[in-house]
Amino acid sequence: MNKSITFCLAAFFCLCQLSAQVPDALGVQLYSFRNEMKADLRGTLKKVQDMGFHTVETGLFTGKTAAESKKLLDEFGLKAVSMGASFDLLADPAKLETVIQNAKTLGSEFVMCAWIPHNGDEFTIDDIKKAVQVFNTSGKALRKKGLKLLYHPHGFEFRPYQDGQLLFDYLVKNTKAKYVNFEMDIYWVKNPGQDPAAWLRKYPKRWKALHVKDQLKGTPGNPNGKTDVEWNVVVGTGNQDMPAVMQAARKIGIKYYFIEDESSRSVEQVPVSIKYLTPLIKK
Numbered sequence: 001m002n003k004s005i006t007f008c009l010a011a012f013f014c015l016c017q018l019s020a021q022v023p024d025a026l027g028v029q030l031y032s033f034r035n036e037m038k039a040d041l042r043g044t045l046k047k048v049q050d051m052g053f054h055t056v057e058t059g060l061f062t063g064k065t066a067a068e069s070k071k072l073l074d075e076f077g078l079k080a081v082s083m084g085a086s087f088d089l090l091a092d093p094a095k096l097e098t099v100i101q102n103a104k105t106l107g108s109e110f111v112m113c114a115w116i117p118h119n120g121d122e123f124t125i126d127d128i129k130k131a132v133q134v135f136n137t138s139g140k141a142l143r144k145k146g147l148k149l150l151y152h153p154h155g156f157e158f159r160p161y162q163d164g165q166l167l168f169d170y171l172v173k174n175t176k177a178k179y180v181n182f183e184m185d186i187y188w189v190k191n192p193g194q195d196p197a198a199w200l201r202k203y204p205k206r207w208k209a210l211h212v213k214d215q216l217k218g219t220p221g222n223p224n225g226k227t228d229v230e231w232n233v234v235v236g237t238g239n240q241d242m243p244a245v246m247q248a249a250r251k252i253g254i255k256y257y258f259i260e261d262e263s264s265r266s267v268e269q270v271p272v273s274i275k276y277l278t279p280l281i282k283k
Contacts, residue, residue, distance in 0.1 A: 022274055026281050027055030027081065029211060029260040032270060037061070042072070049076040051271055057082040057112065057209075057258045066105035073106070081256060082110040082150070082183075082209065087117055087131070090138040090149075100145050110209065111142055112183055114152040121224045123156040128167050132174045139179030149180050150208060154225035155188040172203055185211035185260070186245055187232070192223040197241065197248040204252040210245075211260040212277060214238030229262040235273035246280040257281060 028048060030037065036044040041061060048056065056078050061069045073080055083103045089095045090113055103111050116131045118124075131151075139149035157168040172182070184207050186196040200207055215238045216231040236242050249257070259273050 021278060022052035022054065023278065023281055024054050025256055026053075026274065026277055027057060027256055027258045028053050028270065029258045030056050030058040032259065032261045032266045035264070036267060045072060045076040045078065047267065048078065051274065054079060055256065055258075056080055057084065057256075059084040060102060060106075066102040070106050080106045080108050082112050082258070083108040085111050085113055087113055087115060087134065091134045093141075096138055096141055100142060100147065103142075103147050104145065108147070110148050110150050110183075112150045112152055112209075114185075115154055115225075116151075116157075118156070121156075123159060123167065125161060125167065125170065128157070128161075128171050129174075131171060135175050135180045139176070143179055148208070150183040151175075151180065152183045152185055152211065153188060154185070155192045156223055156225045158189070158192045158194050159223050172206055177206060181206050181208045183207070183209040183211065185213070186240060187211070187213045187215055187227075187260075188225065190215055190240060191219070191221045191225075191227060193221050195241075197244040200245070200248040200252055200254075207249075207252060207254060209256040209258065210249055210254055212245075212257050212273070213260045213262070214240045214242070214273075230264065232261050232263040232266075232269075234269045234276070235259065236276040242276075242280070246277075250281075 030048070033044050033048065054077060058080050060066055061072065064072070083106050085099045089099050099111060116127055118127045135149060135151060142149050153168060157166070157171060159167050161167045161170055184196060184200065189196040189199055212235055214233050214235045216233050217239045219227070219231045219239060257277065259270055259277070261269050261273065263269065
């Protein structure tokens with residue numbers, strides 16, 4: 001039996017065993033199945049349900065309103081506790097109101113932004129200062145409506161600023177915790193050479209959720225927020241120190257752990273990641 005068949009059978013076995021055991025704290029970022037959803041949205045949501053998930057992070061489905069997206073999620077027993085929104089939407093007061101309405105319709109707790117616009121591979125203190133203003137303002141507006149803003153660093157924020165501080169330190173220290181907090185994507189912290197567990201410990205009150213994904217061993221890092229999606233591997237098989245990350249996350253009270261797998265193998269890999277992560281979350 002070749003390795004690909006063996007792996008598929010292992011994934012199927014995990015899917016069958018775990019379909020009723022996935023804790024609510026362990027969700028999935030539906031971007032993991034972006035290609036599958038384009039081809040068959042309902043069929044893909046059924047697969048997500050069959051994997052045992054109850055909790056997801058997502059944006060509105062392509063061509064669907066918030067109400068239509070909510071109806072689909074409800075049909076498959078999925079709750080979008082976190083909704084994605086772009087920086088530009090947060091920066092425009094009129095568009096921000098639509099974001100708020102959509103998040104309320106979906107029943108989300110968090111609104112998550114995953115990118116600060118910048119010029120190519122350049123990312124400067126001016127970009128961070130603009131983000132501070134946008135996040136504090138939009139976060140305040142979201143809080144008034146019962147929502148919480150999360151920013152998801154993408155790697156380029158971990159560049160030196162001054163006196164041993166990084167640009168990300170400036171972002172944390174100059175955003176107001178009652179309006180702005182953070183979702184750590186452990187891949188994008190590891191990629192520029194940082195230690196995810198150490199950053200969880202450094203700002204224990206500011207991290208509220210994780211994107212959990214692993215990197216192929218030997219992955220070349222960079223500070224530009226770029227990688228090959230095929231370097232996403234089953235959680236626990238790559239270069240992340242997952243026991244240390246999960247221990248730190250549990251200690252600071254992370255509420256949601258979203259598996260994100262951007263590779264073309266996500267349908268096969270995610271069930272195996274579930275099996276690895278579930279006991280670490282339940283400890």
